[in-house]
Amino acid sequence: MxxxxxxxxxxxxxxxxxxxxxxxxxxxxxxxxxxxxxxxxxxxxxxxxxxxxxxxxxxxxxxxxxxxxxxxxxxxxxxxxxxxxxxxxxxxxxxxxxxxxxxxxxxxxxxxxxxxxxxxxxxxxxxxxxxxxxxxxxxxxxxxxxxxxxxxxxxxxxxxxHIPFDFSEEEIKDIILEFHKELPKIKTSLEAEVNRIKFDFDRVKIEEKNKKNQLSKEYYENEILSHSLQDFEKIESFLSDTRNEEFKEQYFDIAAELRNLIQLKRTNFASFEEIFIFIFKKVSDGNKLKGKRHIFTLLHYMYYECLIGVK
The missing domain is CATH 3.40.1350 (Trna Endonuclease; Chain: A, domain 1)
Incomplete structure (x- = not known):
C-alpha cells in the first residue's frame, strides 16, 4: 500500500x-x-x-x-x-x-x-x-x-x-498511446453517431445508473456528454479493428480489474467522478503522455458500456 x-x-x-x-x-x-x-x-x-x-x-x-x-x-x-x-x-x-x-x-x-x-x-x-x-x-x-x-x-x-487502490496503469497507457496514434485514421459520421449514442444512453436509463453510482448530473453533462461522447464511436472502431486485438484484450482486462477494485474500494470516494479523477492522476502524473485527455474518454466509455460502475 x-x-x-x-x-x-x-x-x-x-x-x-x-x-x-x-x-x-x-x-x-x-x-x-x-x-x-x-x-x-x-x-x-x-x-x-x-x-x-x-x-x-x-x-x-x-x-x-x-x-x-x-x-x-x-x-x-x-x-x-x-x-x-x-x-x-x-x-x-x-x-x-x-x-x-x-x-x-x-x-x-x-x-x-x-x-x-x-x-x-x-x-x-x-x-x-x-x-x-x-x-x-x-x-x-x-x-x-x-x-x-x-x-x-x-x-x-x-x-x-493511503492511496485508495493500485491497478495496471501501464496497460491503460499502452491503449491510450495506440489510440492517440490511430485516431486521425478513424473516420466516423460524427453527428449521426453522437445521436445514435445519445439514444443508447437513454435506452440504458443513464440517469438511473448515474444515481446508483453517485455520478453528478453536472459532471455527466459537462464532461461525458460535452467532451467524451463524440469520441465513443472512435473507441469502438479502434477496439473492433482486428489489428488492435492485443489492445482489445488489454482493454477488457483492465476494465475487469478496475471494476473489481472500484467495487471493493468504493467507500474511499464520495462521488464517482472522484474515481475518474483518481485513475486519471494515477496514470498520467509524472509522465509526458501524449493524448492523456483520452484517459478520461476511455474511462467514460467503460462507464457507458457498464464495464465499470453499478449497472
Missing amino acids: DYRLELLDEDTFEKLVNRICQGMLGMGVISFAPGKDGGKDGKFIGKANNYPSEKDSWNGKFIVQAKHTANPIASCSDSDFKKTVGEEIKKVNVLKSAGDIDCYLIFTNRKFTGISGDDLVKKIQRETGLENVAIIGKESLNDLYINPNKDIIKEFKLDLL
Missing part, C-alpha cells in the same frame, strides 16, 4: 523518518529540533540493527536527513532535488572534516528513479569520500519500513493517507 506522504508537513515527515531509523539503526537515534540543522535531522552512533542488512550492518557515526516534498509526482531526477543534494554535500564535507560522519542516509518521499538516484549516490560518495551513502525514496519507505510496521502507521495516522 502506498501512503500519501506529500500530505505530511516537513516536521512530521522528519519525525516519521527518525522513528523509522529507531528500528533500522537503534533506539539511540537523536532527533534535532526544527531549524538550521547543519546538514542533519537525526544522528546515531554505533552499529546499525539491520541496515543495510543484519549480516553486514553499517557501523560508525550516522547522519540522517529527511527531504520532504509536497509534490506527489516529484522524483529524485528533478533538478531541484539535485540542487538540494549539491548543497547538502557541502555540509557533509564540513561534518566529515570534524570527524562527525561515517554513514549518510537521505530519506525522501520522492520517487527513486534507478539511474538518476544511483548517480546521485555516487556523486555524494565521490565528492565526500564517504562509502556508506544511501538515498531511500518513497517506494522503499512504503514497502520496507511503513507497510510492515503497524505501530508506525497508527502513530502517524498514515492509514488516513
